[in-house]
Amino acid sequence: MxxxxxxxxxxxxxxxxxxxxxxxxxxxxxxxxxxxxxxxxxxxxxxxxxxxxxxxxxxxxxxxxxxxxxxxxxxxxxxxxxxxxxxxxxxxxxxxxxxxxxxxxxxxxxxxxxxxxxxxxxxxxxxxxxxxxxxxxxxxxxxxxxxxxxxxxxxxxxxxxxxxxxxxxxxxxxxxxxxxxxxxxxxxxxxxxxxxxxxxxxxxxxxxxxxxxxxxxxxxxxxxxxxxxxxxxxxxxxxxxxxxxxxxxxxxxxxxxxxxxxxxxxxxGRPVPHQKSLVGSCVFTHESGIHVDGLVKDPKNYQGLDPLTLGRQHELVLGKHSGTRAVLHVYQKLGLTLSVAEALEILTRVRRFAEIYKRSPNEADLLAFHRDLASEGRAA
The missing domain is CATH 3.20.20.70 (Aldolase class I)
Incomplete structure (x- = not known):
């Protein structure tokens, strides 16, 4: 070369x-x-x-x-x-x-x-x-x-x-x-x-x-x-x-x-848009179920630019377009193992939350979903 x-x-x-x-x-x-x-x-x-x-x-x-x-x-x-x-x-x-x-x-x-x-x-x-x-x-x-x-x-x-x-x-x-x-x-x-x-x-x-x-x-x-x-x-x-x-x-x-x-x-005094290329807060954030599934299997499936080049990393969040695999993965990172049935129930709550509050649920929200599930006798 x-x-x-x-x-x-x-x-x-x-x-x-x-x-x-x-x-x-x-x-x-x-x-x-x-x-x-x-x-x-x-x-x-x-x-x-x-x-x-x-x-x-x-x-x-x-x-x-x-x-x-x-x-x-x-x-x-x-x-x-x-x-x-x-x-x-x-x-x-x-x-x-x-x-x-x-x-x-x-x-x-x-x-x-x-x-x-x-x-x-x-x-x-x-x-x-x-x-x-x-x-x-x-x-x-x-x-x-x-x-x-x-x-x-x-x-x-x-x-x-x-x-x-x-x-x-x-x-x-x-x-x-x-x-x-x-x-x-x-x-x-x-x-x-x-x-x-x-x-x-x-x-x-x-x-x-x-x-x-x-x-x-x-x-x-x-x-x-x-x-x-x-x-x-x-x-x-x-x-x-x-x-x-x-x-x-x-x-x-x-x-x-x-x-x-x-x-x-x-x-x-000019905030950076969340989706501003390379430096926006959400440009390496993934919600879609298909994308998250692919990233969990191999980041290169949905990676045109390695975020490590920019000193950053991928972030997986839950939202309206998430799937059960993403729910299982995110909760596993929180130290909680869910059944598929529990993941489906939490996914319903996540989607409702995203529509009402116009944001992804944070860690505290996710833990609250799990507590609610347990109090209702629906968690393992």
């Missing part, structure tokens, strides 16, 4: 993740998230926007002062004021962002394409002289003329930039088109290529994987997919699928995802 290809994760939970409406991390929370991302092996973190002001700058400085084994990046507009605000904060790389689409160039900047190329040629050397590694951020690249984007890459590389970020700012890409775009970019440029996806159509992770297959070297992610509007590509989804489905190396420890997810959910 050939050498596995590496994809570098540039996680932007602390920048684009925090741009979710209503999300506001404290300095302590941002430092804690940064420490945990670094401990998980995430190599690059985009940690803030210096132009927001002194408080944001102090938080950025606090993160860089942790001396974590990561590359730190800040987001700036491609202008001198933002570059000036980024100085002295201890970050290694600066993302100088500017629109790529005619829509934003004309109706946001009120400029033309020549202005964009001129700004890149002017600002990149200034950032290099200030001691930064430079990433040129192509805002709204997905709505831009691809030939113009290629011109931007040429100018950026000539000016000394290290990387180009292709941003699907409004989340309109689909995977097949994304792969083709990145193949074209890769064939025409030696720059590092970074994908920045948004989840407006639920395709952020798929588009990021497609970009990786097409030649991207870096991918932006956020924990839990936190981000503007519908969010960004999820760190946990991208890393797990890139490794399991395509054999990419990221160096990220998937066993830390669950704790990271809970940390960011608490700090952001």
């Amino acid at each position: 050939g050498k596995k290809r590496t994809i570098v994760i540039d996680d932007t939970t602390l920048r684009d993740g925090e741009q979710s409406a209503g999300v506001a991390f404290t300095q302590r929370e941002k430092c804690d998230i940064a420490r945990n991302l670094a401990a998980a092996g995430v190599p690059e973190l985009e940690i803030g926007i210096p132009a927001m002001g002194l408080e944001e700058q102090e938080t950025i400085r606090a993160i860089t002062s942790l001396n974590l084994d990561i590359r730190t990046i800040v987001w700036c507009r491609m202008c001198e004021a933002d570059l000036q605000a980024a100085k002295g904060l201890g970050v290694q790389m600066i993302d100088l962002s500017i629109p790529m689409s005619d829509q934003q160039i004309k109706h946001k900047l009120q400029r033309d394409r020549d202005h964009v190329l001129t700004q890149i040629a002017r600002m990149v050397p200034m950032a290099l002289d200030a001691g930064f590694e430079v990433l040129v951020g192509g805002e709204d690249s997905s709505r831009a003329d691809l030939d113009f984007v290629l011109s931007v890459l040429d100018v950026a590389q000539a000016a000394g930039a290290q990387r180009f970020r292709f941003a699907d700012t409004v989340g309109i890409l689909e995977p097949f088109g994304t792969a083709e775009i990145f193949r074209t970019l890769r064939q025409n440029s030696d720059l590092e290529l970074e994908m920045h996806a948004h989840d407006d159509y639920g395709l952020a992770t798929a588009n990021s994987l497609a970009a990786a297959l097409g030649g991207a070297t870096h991918v932006n992610t956020t924990v839990n997919g936190l981000g503007e509007r519908a969010g960004n590509a999820s760190l946990e989804e991208f890393v797990a699928s890139a490794a399991s489905l395509y054999g990419f190396e990221t160096g990220v420890d998937q066993r830390r995802f669950h704790a990271l997810s809970e940390l960011v959910a608490t700090a952001s």
Whole structure:
């Protein structure tokens, strides 16, 4: 087998993740998230926007002062004021962002394409002289003329930039088109290529994987997919699928995802849905009688992803769709041996309970069912 290809994760939970409406991390929370991302092996973190002001700058400085084994990046507009605000904060790389689409160039900047190329040629050397590694951020690249984007890459590389970020700012890409775009970019440029996806159509992770297959070297992610509007590509989804489905190396420890997810959910005030892929509380929980029977016989019968990879394990619960085998198995784990008749009687109670209370019975409920059965003289 050939050498596995590496994809570098540039996680932007602390920048684009925090741009979710209503999300506001404290300095302590941002430092804690940064420490945990670094401990998980995430190599690059985009940690803030210096132009927001002194408080944001102090938080950025606090993160860089942790001396974590990561590359730190800040987001700036491609202008001198933002570059000036980024100085002295201890970050290694600066993302100088500017629109790529005619829509934003004309109706946001009120400029033309020549202005964009001129700004890149002017600002990149200034950032290099200030001691930064430079990433040129192509805002709204997905709505831009691809030939113009290629011109931007040429100018950026000539000016000394290290990387180009292709941003699907409004989340309109689909995977097949994304792969083709990145193949074209890769064939025409030696720059590092970074994908920045948004989840407006639920395709952020798929588009990021497609970009990786097409030649991207870096991918932006956020924990839990936190981000503007519908969010960004999820760190946990991208890393797990890139490794399991395509054999990419990221160096990220998937066993830390669950704790990271809970940390960011608490700090952001955005609870993780029970069925959120990989990190939701119920994604390895099984109730259906047929599935439970298969899992008891051999976990591989209903296991596409080994939960141990994520530091988790299967959980069998009882509910409306359970069968007698599941009842026997669960009660055996509680130290109680049931007859088939007892299991059938308890199954009736379990189903009634689930319909009334809209949840699975917990251990206390299950023991109560057994006590009730005994008091009625129906338990062995």
